[in-house]
Amino acid sequence: MKAATRQSRFNRTLMALAMLPVFGPAWAQDPAVDALANPDHGSVSVGGAAVSGDSRDRSLFGQYNGLRKEDADLMLDFSWVKRDSATGTWAILEGRDLGLTTRELRGEYGPQGNWKVYGEYWELTRYYPRTINTSLQGAGTTTPIVSLLPAPGTGSDLDLKTERKRTTVGAVKRFGPHFLVEASFINEDKSGARLWGRGFTCPSAAAPTPTCTALASGANQWALLMVPEPISSTSKQFEAKASYLGEKFTVIGGYYGSFYDNDFGSLVPTVNGNLNNGLGVPMGTGGGVPLTAGLRGILQLPMALPPDNQAHQLSIDGNYAFTNTTRATFKYAYTHATQNESFANMGLTGAPPGRNDLGGRLDTTLAQAGLTSRPFPKLSLLANVRYENQDDKTPIDLYNIEGTTRWTNGHIGHKKSSGKAEASYLLPWGVRGTVGFDYEKIERSEIEATDVLGGISGVRQNTYEQGWRLEARKSMSDTFTGSVSWVSSRRSGSTWLKPLSDTATSPSGQPAGVMPADPDCASATVSGVANACIWSRTAIFPFIFEDRKRDKVKFLADWTPVEKVSLQLAVDYGNDDYSGPTEKGLDRQKYNLYSADFAYRFSDAVRLTAYHTSMAQTLQVAHSTGYIAQLRDENHTSGVGVIAQATPRLRLTGDVMYILDRNKYPTALDAGANAATQAQFGTGQLFIPDATFRDLRVKLTGAYALQKNADVKMEIVHDRTRLDEWQWGWNGVSFLYSDNTSVSLKPQQNVTYVSVVYTYRWR
């Protein structure tokens, strides 16, 4: 305890104590103590903010903070808190960012320990950071109209956004010391539009003639359209719980209902006139024909939007203390989820005869039980098991077609069993050693014999994963603690299943759906009959089914060498190796992280913090007969912050943060690539550039106390962001949709934000 520190504060308490007898015995009446210990207050903060540049300069900075569109904004916050000392009744009303599209309002009232009611209003607008230049009419509606822009960049700029407006109300009531009832209701309206689109290429086995208009031999025709997904929906959540809170036993019965309602059912675009070909000139120029009736018809087919859906969950959970050192937890829950929106209401046709809606139904049962115990002071044990059965009871019907062959839909349910057991023992030298075992088993719904697995080389019904954990934690002193852990797990699975292309409506006598496969012999078809071998050099098998070896090491140390200094060091390493009956697909994922944090307290008035984190993730993934990629994401983030009470009235803070995130896409070419690609690749012209994100952000704030109950705060933020990406264009060449729509983002965005806010407080 520093003498100088005591001097600055000692006086307040001393004065408070001295005044006690003069002003009466009740502590709450003492103004000095009251100021320190009474929550009652009111405050209003009003001011303005100005932001430099235009909406394109602020598209990354203003994605969520309500500062993208307007150059100047009203800053308005308020807070009012009153607690009745006699009854312990709280009344709270707070508003934040009331001048922005991120405004929030919250209120609460009730005697503590008895009941309370609360409500909250919350808004969020998310601006899509890229600007779309287009001739599209009716963007954000269910009937947009596509027409060809005469030239790229000559259309109207379209900025998409999604708005959320959420209202929450709730209540809590206690009945004696052991019973509690609570309920809450959340209503969220979401509106706006998000980037979306559609495309198709003819000819296609998925749309044989006459659906695709017949073309000359070797000729193709395709189109990609940008059509925003219109959003106008409401989601509601209702939750109610009744709890018994005993000394040894706690049990909570609950209901959770969630309901999604979409005002829109489908999007039906209209395509007028011709479109461009892949060279950016009208179809039919230099080869081919203008947009055919077939492709136009396909592009104008209805696109389904998300259907209404509902879920109801009943649950019971809690814990029981057998003794002071042995406790159990448990949960049982049943969820009934449905989706039965009428296809007709959605504007969708062509359902199988007699089918008016999907009749989707998922019933999920969850059971969990856990036990922790400390049989001896140095030994802690824990065990936990969890079982989840998601039973898909959706009716099966002939929804799928390709050409003239028909299949049904399938089921998505699963059973997940997981568990862990852990023992922790306090070893000599203050080291706590922990050994743990985890397992997880996923049993997926049986593949319907009449379903087809499009685009999948193989599946597994079940996967199993077992892992071990070792950890050592040591508190070397009150000033140094450290821990190191190693986690290793191995995943395998049941027999691989080979998808068959037999049909539900005209079986050729072969097994339908899937067949058990041998992963060690090469897939082949002999006389039109597929064999049971599944291995293929170029096939890709879903990584969620593949065998996996996972290893992770983590190290974390905290050190306070002297009272004023603290240091923290973290090192993480992780590696996933995948293997399946192939050489392609996801092969490996790896990541490592190094992080150092530093804090220094110059005095009670001045503190400095700094940190640096470097992280790298690599992904080895290979296309079947195309690229072999070693993706790499390198991220370096650094920050420095200072807090200084410069004078008794003036408080200053400064923060500088810098991020450098570089995504690299080095690719090689598989030997099985087609000749044209090999020839082009040999020129060195085909490559994927790095995508780089840099952000330098400087934030300075100064708060000056004009008087005891009023201050003015100034905040200056300068943000310099640069995002170089190739997703929508590169080196001055834009990616163009077939109507000459283009999407762009200003790569270098510099924003300066200044706000000045006056705050008045009262008690």
Place this chain on the structure above:
Amino acid sequence: MRRSTLFLQALAAAAGFALFVAASPAMSADAPSDAAAKKDLVLRGDAKCTRCHDEGDDYPVLAIGKTRHGTVADGRTPSCTNCHGPSEAHLAGGGTGGHRPSPDVLFRGAGKSAADKQNGQCLGCHNSDAKRTHWAGSMHEARGLACTNCHQVHTGHDAVRDKRTQPEVCFNCHKEQRTKIDKPSHHPIPEGKMACSDCHNPHGSTGPSLMKRDSINDTCYTCHMEKRGPFVHNHEPVSENCANCHDPHGTTAENLLKARPPFLCHQCHTPHGGQIGQIVGQGQQARIGGQAPLLSPITSGKSGINYFMARGCTNCHTEVHGTNNPSTANPTPQFNFR
């Protein structure tokens, strides 16, 4: 602080004390001069503590009065000793080397109590709470985290309970997430509109990764309910786990995707074949080595540019989360075209 000012204040305090003695008949020269005679400042029975622990401490304590812990009218409100223990030795003083013995339960600083001992004090009241029923055996509990690693009690503003300041508390340990939330595609955590506890229950849950709901998907559906389905045509890995494709903490690829298409999609699907990664303007129209150009008025839409640029595979397979389109007309919605 000038010495003269300090002197005047001390003089005023002494005068006040004299007044107190005169105004309090119960106080006599024979009355005990221990803590019982002093007044509680904030909590019941705190006089014996606040005679020393005042705002002059390195760690000011009176602000607990601003919080739920300081609402004396609520009979459950603890006193100092309910949390810190009776601490008779600490009150009595003495000790060796001029160091007063610590309180029975110390939550910070040199000599702080073990995590389970600290937590036992908090859980004496807070174990009976719907949000903490699964604390025992949870990841944070099993890793020896004390409540006070995250929570501050003697303050009017507990940083971890305010979504604007909560992430910084979590980032004390979770460095990977600290680097991710500032990437271009992120949830509005840096903007203060969401916090870690919107998805996670750090006190324990039945879901994986301390999810608030029973599964990752159920947690995501609380805000993204339109993805729940089920659909006529489901995309099975979507239904199984949103994290198969998304990293909710932040990514450079759009839409919080772990990798951009087609690299993401090629981790499961054998695609149309033959393409190398390429973007516009790389001379795809040229005939090289007598081979057909990669791009011409009549080449297929299944081209390298369309796979890698714009929305990648979802340029055509747009209904990537599933589609409720029942149409049995070609082209089938089964491939998530519509």
